[in-house]
Amino acid sequence: MIEEQFRARLFAVSGLRQEAEQEVRATSALLSVLQVVRPLSKRLLGPLGASLSDSAEVLAWTEVPFETADGEGLRPDGIVTVSSRGRSFTALIEVKTGASRLDADQLANYLRLAQREGFDCVLTISTEVAAFDGAHPTKGAVVPKGVALHHLSWARILSESIRELGSEGVTDEEQAWLLGELIRYLQHGRSGVAQSRDMGKGxxxxxxxxxxxxxxxxxxxxxxxxxxxxxxxxxxxxxxxxxxxxxxxxxxxxxxxxxxxxxxxxxxxxxxxxxxxxxxxxxxxxxxxxxxxxxxxxxxxxxxxxxxxxxxxxxxxxxxxxxxxxxxxxxxxxxxxxxxxxxxxxxxxxxxxxxxxxxxxxxxxxxxxxxxxxxxxxxxxxxxxxxxxxxxxxxxxxxxxxxxxxxxxIRHVPPPAPKTLKEPAPAPAEPVRNDSDEPGTLSGDPGLPEGLGAPSPTNRGRQSVPRPSEEGEGPDAN
Known part of the structure; x- marks a missing residue:
């Protein structure tokens, strides 16, 4: 059986020595996969403002030459567009590998170029890790109006790729294989994208x-x-x-x-x-x-x-x-x-x-x-x-x-189950008018003093409720 190390790979690492070549290969590998594996492009570019539609078209180019107003040549590492339903998102991409650091002056040139061309943002990719999501590791870059500056570390790209491969988002076998080849390439020591985690000279x-x-x-x-x-x-x-x-x-x-x-x-x-x-x-x-x-x-x-x-x-x-x-x-x-x-x-x-x-x-x-x-x-x-x-x-x-x-x-403690309410005390019975009583009398009301309700057994026939005969007479008078 032939050993696994000799298996043909989509993204080869043989011959990678210089950082310039690492940048070209890493950029090409990433952008080519973004064009095919839609779940990954949604995960990486969606938070930057690109369409999240599954049917959106993703196109990418590498090392496209531009010329500034002063005649100076610029060649960004990549450009990616995401188009859906007449709306297009375009990002100019600057890539660094290894120990190379992003340069504020270079970023300023790319930001001005993106503004002139009507691009939505400049996206930088490097081994540098921002302090938190939304921050940029490069200080001093002036962002002009109408264009944004974003950053993705290679560590985040690798992490998101692994997550996407392990989720149910990539259901196509060929897309899953492409994503697996990208992960294998990024994890290889020669790719130049591995984070050093060095604590510095001091x-x-x-x-x-x-x-x-x-x-x-x-x-x-x-x-x-x-x-x-x-x-x-x-x-x-x-x-x-x-x-x-x-x-x-x-x-x-x-x-x-x-x-x-x-x-x-x-x-x-x-x-x-x-x-x-x-x-x-x-x-x-x-x-x-x-x-x-x-x-x-x-x-x-x-x-x-x-x-x-x-x-x-x-x-x-x-x-x-x-x-x-x-x-x-x-x-x-x-x-x-x-x-x-x-x-x-x-x-x-x-x-x-x-x-x-x-x-x-x-x-x-x-x-x-x-x-x-x-x-x-x-x-x-x-x-x-x-x-x-x-x-x-x-x-x-x-x-x-x-x-x-x-x-x-350690599992979360569930809240205690709600307790049933106590049975409410029965409401007192409503007084029932006895049709046999004379008008104005109440029958069966225990709350009335003796003599004002039904006749008691001891004085039945001897005492009855007074009945007003004329205006101003009776118990409610005055």
Missing amino acids: WTTVWQGTRDGLLSRPTAEVHDICKRWDQLLHSCALDLAAALRSDVSEPIPRAHRSDPALREKEMAEQLCDEGKLTGQLRIPGAISDLSVTADLRSGRIMLQADFGAPTDKGAKGRVSWLLRELREAPGELVIEAFAERSSNPEQATLDQLRKDPARAFTSTQRPPARFRVTQLSEMGRSRSATAKNSFAVSVAQAVDGFYRTTVQH
Whole structure:
């Protein structure tokens, strides 16, 4: 049997050495698949403003020459159009691979070209990861009126491709094969699109300064580490999204979305003051957000999930519920149980709680209102993602392990079933007029004083209701 490594491939990686050739092949491979695999083009281009119609026509070109008003030649890496029902969306595409970075001046030229040609946007693709969805990794690019600037990292394109292949969106076998060939190509080390996850040249200096308490103020190296940390969390979100076939994101405060510089500034100050890099990941359907902390002073990575306890159980029942949910979780997890309106939790390892569940409420004698589950692991110290003791790899493995062994098994607590209403008390019987009584008399009304209703047995025949004979007489007079 011939080995799999010799199988013919649609997108070959043999002979790929220089970045220029990597850019050409990666651009051509991606754009050719976008023209055929409609679910993928919808997923990648739809959020940018392209039509989401299944019948839309997608066309793409590479290295189309243009000339500026000054006679300067421009040759963008690609152009893609999506047309449907008389409406057309066009994006000019600039691609970088490997360690190449997008240039603000080059982007400015392409933005002006897109404005002149009536294109909708400029789309950049590179190994750089934006701090959050909607942000751009390149600073200083001036976006003219009438055109937009968007960015997709190769990591996101790969993640979305894997998700689409695993979903029910690609039902055509040939399209599925094309998408699989694109994924295989992007995952190959020679393609030039793999994210390095390198923590930068200043990593060792910043880590040692943090450990020794010598970081008194944010420096350029500190800001660079914070930016790379944000990109690392974004990459972890993409990895989980591909594995879960779901949208995993970072919950970003509104103030940070409107001012990315503020986000970087606050992260740098936290790193100097506390020696920590922090962030969160949001997974649809998970019991809570995942809190991720890299403590450079202690050399540990901390993953946490914080969630409410079931309200329809007592103290023992709430702890028993948690132990059932964590039956497959590692015993070294740290469990904190918070009573209602208490900030001082009962704390124990999962193994300790398994032996003595009452440790979760012994001192307060009050049932836990919420739980916090914490996983601690050793932090890698090397800046390189390919090193044996890599910081980035240790963070990615901690995130993946915490979700797989712990968070995904904790189910949401259903609300208690609604209770049936008590049977309402019967309404008092309406007085019934007795036709045999004289006009104006009421029969069977227990609420009337004796003498004003039906005659009582003791004075029947001797007392009757007075009957007015003339105007101004009778019980209602005056």
